[in-house]
Amino acid sequence: MMDLVLALAVGAMLVAGGVFTFLAALGLVRLPDVYTRMHAASKAGTVGSGLMLFAAGIHALDVAIFTRALAGFVFFVLTAPVAAHLVAKAAHGAGYRLTRLTVIDDMREAERRDAKKR
């Protein structure tokens, strides 16, 4: 009985992780510019692989392995936004344009104001 519940939990996490990863890849292909693609990849992609790692930790039924898997999950959740933010800042600074559908670009206006002040 306990085995079955555990297997159901691990299986559900695996499938959910796969769906999240697939949706992230779909967003990477379908969205119009770098910044929106980054938004899909860094959020859904991290949750997808993190859920799978978590499932692997649960499946092992060992505290040491579960702790390691949890540490890996936390590490991904911490580093993915930092990496995405760095790439976005670098791309914006280098002058990669936003898509034509963009409504507002606060950073560009702030840079303009800074340039005027000097």
Next chain:
Amino acid sequence: MGAETIISAASAIALLLMCAAFFLTAFRVIRGPTLPDRIVALDMLVAIAIGFIAVLAIKTGFNLYIDIAIALGLVGFLATVAFARFVMRQGMEPGEEEPAPAAARQGRTGGKRRVRR
């Protein structure tokens, strides 16, 4: 329906979904009109590889794979940060964004400093 069946079916579904995700992301790496697109797609490829490794750890029962996944995540993060620094230093290449014909896109001129709009 035993526990083994559930796990193996779920991991098969997960592997299938991730295979599709891998090909979609590889398409973006090849096609990606700009350098940051490719960097983001490579970051995503690392995440998918970590997912693959986790599924393999469940399927085969070798729990050492989890350590490999953590190491791969570390390397992927550092690679993305290094690429971001590279984009920040080098700036955009002129004519990188325009949907130019393939012939025009090949004749890239290197060494141009960043272009401010």
